[in-house]
Amino acid sequence: MSxxxxxxxxxxxxxxxxxxxxxxxxxxxAESLILVLDRHPExxxxxxxxxxxEPERVIMFRVPWVDDQGEVQVNRGFRIEMxxxxxxxxxxxxxxxxxxxxxxxxxxxxxxxxxxLTTLPMGGGKGGSDFxxxxxxxxxxxxxxxxxMTELYRHIGPxxxxxxxxxxxxxxxxxxxxGQYKKLRNEFTGVLTGKGLNWGGSLIRPEATGFGAxxxxxxxxxxxxxxxxxxxxxVSGSGNVAQFTTEKLLELGARVLxxxxxxxxxxxxEGITAEKLEFVKELKNVRRGRIKEYAEKYSSAVxxxxxxxxxxxxxxxxxxxxxxxxxxxxxxxxxDAQNLLNNGVFVVxxxxxxxxxxxxxxxxxxxxxxxxxxxxxxxxxxxxSGLEMTQNTMRLPWTREExxxxxxxxxxxxxxxxxxxxxxxxxPGNYVNGANIGGFLKVxxxxxxxxIV
Numbered sequence: 001m002s003x004x005x006x007x008x009x010x011x012x013x014x015x016x017x018x019x020x021x022x023x024x025x026x027x028x029x030a031e032s033l034i035l036v037l038d039r040h041p042e043x044x045x046x047x048x049x050x051x052x053x054e055p056e057r058v059i060m061f062r063v064p065w066v067d068d069q070g071e072v073q074v075n076r077g078f079r080i081e082m083x084x085x086x087x088x089x090x091x092x093x094x095x096x097x098x099x100x101x102x103x104x105x106x107x108x109x110x111x112x113x114x115x116x117l118t119t120l121p122m123g124g125g126k127g128g129s130d131f132x133x134x135x136x137x138x139x140x141x142x143x144x145x146x147x148x149m150t151e152l153y154r155h156i157g158p159x160x161x162x163x164x165x166x167x168x169x170x171x172x173x174x175x176x177x178x179g180q181y182k183k184l185r186n187e188f189t190g191v192l193t194g195k196g197l198n199w200g201g202s203l204i205r206p207e208a209t210g211f212g213a214x215x216x217x218x219x220x221x222x223x224x225x226x227x228x229x230x231x232x233x234x235v236s237g238s239g240n241v242a243q244f245t246t247e248k249l250l251e252l253g254a255r256v257l258x259x260x261x262x263x264x265x266x267x268x269x270e271g272i273t274a275e276k277l278e279f280v281k282e283l284k285n286v287r288r289g290r291i292k293e294y295a296e297k298y299s300s301a302v303x304x305x306x307x308x309x310x311x312x313x314x315x316x317x318x319x320x321x322x323x324x325x326x327x328x329x330x331x332x333x334x335x336d337a338q339n340l341l342n343n344g345v346f347v348v349x350x351x352x353x354x355x356x357x358x359x360x361x362x363x364x365x366x367x368x369x370x371x372x373x374x375x376x377x378x379x380x381x382x383x384x385s386g387l388e389m390t391q392n393t394m395r396l397p398w399t400r401e402e403x404x405x406x407x408x409x410x411x412x413x414x415x416x417x418x419x420x421x422x423x424x425x426x427x428p429g430n431y432v433n434g435a436n437i438g439g440f441l442k443v444x445x446x447x448x449x450x451x452i453v
Contacts, residue, residue, distance in 0.1 A: 004034075004037070004044070005030045009023070009027055012026050018102065021103050021354070024106070024330075024354065025110055025354060028354075028358060029109075029113065029436045030049065033049060033436060035433065036440065042448065043448075046448055046452075049440075052109070052112060052443065055080050055081060055083075056084060057080075058079075060101070061076075061077045062075075063075040063077045063129055063131065063151070065140075065143045065146075075129050075130055077129045078101065078104050079163075080101075080108035080125055080126050081123075081161055082109060082124040082125055083443060085123060085443050085446035085447045086116060086443060086446050087120070087122040088160055088162055089123045089162070090123060090125060091163065092126060092163065093126075093127045093128045093129075093164070093173075094107070095128055095133050095169050095173065096132065096167050097132045098130075099128045099129060099130045110374065111125060112124030113375045113439030113443070114375040114439065115379075115386075116439040116440075116442045117417060117418075118386060119410065121386075122386055128166065128169070129148060132168070134168075134288070145173055145177045146180040148177065149180040152177075152181075153184045153185060158392070162192065164193040164194045164385045167239070167328065171194065174196075175196060177192060178192050178195060189392070190389050190392025193205065193385035195388070197397075201388065202384055202387055202397070203400040204400060204403040204404050204407060205381075205385065205403075207247070208244075208383065209241045209244070209381030210245035210248060211248045211407060212377070212379060212380015212381065212383065212410075212411050213245055213326070213350065213377045213380065214228070214245055214252065215248075215380065215412070216349050216372045216376060216377040216414065216415055217347055219411065220372055223429075224370070227253075228249060229253035230254070231347070232320040232322070233249050233255065233256050233257065233321065234258045234323045234324070234345070235249075235259055235323075236265070236324070236326055236327040236331055236352075236355075237261070237325075237327035238259045239284060239326075241351040241378070241381075242260075242324075243277065243280060245324045245351050246277055247277060250272075250274055250277070254322070255271040256271060257269070259280060259291055260315055260327060261290060261291040264292060264303055265291065266294045266295050266301045266303050267304070267318060268301040270300040276294070276298060279297060292305075313331065313332070313336050317336075319343045320343060321344060323340055324349055324351050325350055325355035328352055328353075329352065329353055330354065330355065330356075331352065331356075332355055332357065333357050334357065334359030334360050334363060336360060337360035338363060341363065346370060349370075349377045350372060351374075352378065353378065365430060365432060368429060371431055373431060376414050376418050379411075380407055380411055383407060383411075384406075387403055387406055414435075417434065419431070421437050421441075422437075425437055
C-alpha cells in the first residue's frame with residue numbers, strides 16, 4: 001500500500017509543480033488514509049482520493065484597480081472550488097502577497113476535510129488574491145474589493161459557493177465585497193459569511209476560530225482528566241484567531257505569554273491580561289500597528305524581531321504547557337517542535353491552517369502529546385460560518401449564548417469523531433489520523449453515492 005501512496009505522490013508532484021504546500025497537505029492526508037484504503041478497496045477502485053486531490057474547478061482572473069495616486073494596479077484573483085460532494089463550496093478568501101495557486105489549493109484541500117468534520121453540509125473551497133491590504137486606506141481597499149467581486153460574483157452563490165474571510169480579509173473587506181455582489185446581482189442573499197451583525201452576520205463569528213481551538217484543547221485535556229486552569233500558553237499571531245484564542249484561554253484560567261506578527265514577537269512573563277488584550281485589539285484592529293508597541297507600553301514584556309535566516313522561531317523556545325499556533329502555515333518546523341517538547345509543552349492545538357510541517361507533526365505524534373491538527377482544532381470558524389448560513393436561510397438571528405453553545409457542541413463532536421475514528425483504525429490518541437479519516441469517510445461515501453462526476 002505504501003507503493004500506492006508513493007506512486008500517488010509522484011503523480012501529484014508532476015501534475016502540480018512548484019506547489020510544496022499542496023504536496024505537503026496531500027502527503028499528510030494520504031499517509032493517514034493507508035489505514036482506510038486497506039480495509040475499503042472500493043474507495044481505491046473508484047479513485048476517490050485521486051478525485052478529491054483534483055479540484056472540481058479552478059478560477060483565476062486579473063483584478064485591475066486604481067490607487068489614490070491615480071496609478072493603475074493589477075493583482076491576481078483566485079477561487080478554488082475543490083469538492084462539493086456534501087454541500088456548496090465553503091472556505092475563506094485570503095488577501096496577502098504570498099497568495100498563489102499552490103497555497104490556495106492546499107487550503108482548499110484541507111477545507112474539504114475540515115468542513116466534513118463539522119457535521120454541517122458544506123463542501124470545500126478557498127480563494128483570494130496577492131493584494132496586500134497593509135498600508136492601503138479604506139478607499140483603496142474598497143476599490144480593490146469591488147474589482148475583485150466584479151469577476152468573482154459570476155462563480156458564487158448561496159447554493160453554489162459561499163466564501164468567508166481569512167488572512168487580510170476582515171469585516172471591512174467582507175462589507176465591500178458583499179456590497180458589490182448585492183449591486184451586481186440585485187439580490188440580498190447569504191453569499192458571504194463574516195458579515196456585519198446588522199446586515200446578516202452571526203454573533204460569535206469573529207471569535208469562533210480562536211474559541212474553537214481552545215474548546216478542542218480543553219476536550220483533549222479532558223481525556224487525561226486535566227483542564228486549562230493555570231496552564232502556561234504560547235500563542236503566535238496577533239490577528240483575529242490569536243486575539244480570541246487568548247481571550248478564551250484567559251476566561252478558562254490559563255496564562256498567555258506570547259503574541260507575534262510578521263515583524264517579531266513579544267514575551268510577557270507576567271502574562272497577557274484582559275486589559276493588555278484590549279490594547280492589542282485596538283492596536284491591530286483599529287490602528288493596524290505592529291506588536292512591538294506592546295513591549296513599548298508594558299515593561300513586563302520583551303520584544304524580539306524576526307530573523308528570516310534562523311533555523312527556528314524563538315517564540316516556541318519558552319517554558320510552557322500548551323501551544324496555540326495561530327499565525328500561518330509551517331510556522332513550526334522540526335527544531336521548533338523539539339524545542340516545544342524540551343520546554344514541557346504537551347498540548348498543541350492549531351488555530352492556523354497547517355502551521356506545523358511534516359517533521360514537526362511526526363515528532364509530536366511520536367512523543368504522544370495531545371496534538372490537535374488544524375483541520376480539526378480550527379474548524380470552529382467555518383462551523384459558525386455554517387451557522388450564519390443557516391440563520392440567513394431562516395431569516396432569524398440567534399443569541400450569542402445560542403451560537404456559542406452550538407459551537408461548543410460542534411467542537412465536542414469533532415473531538416469525539418477524531419478520538420473514536422483513531423481508535424477504530426488502531427491508532428488511539430492520534431488526532432491526525434482521526435481527523436483525516438473522519439473527514440474523508442463522509443466525503444468518500446457521498447462521492448460513491450453520486451457516481452463518477
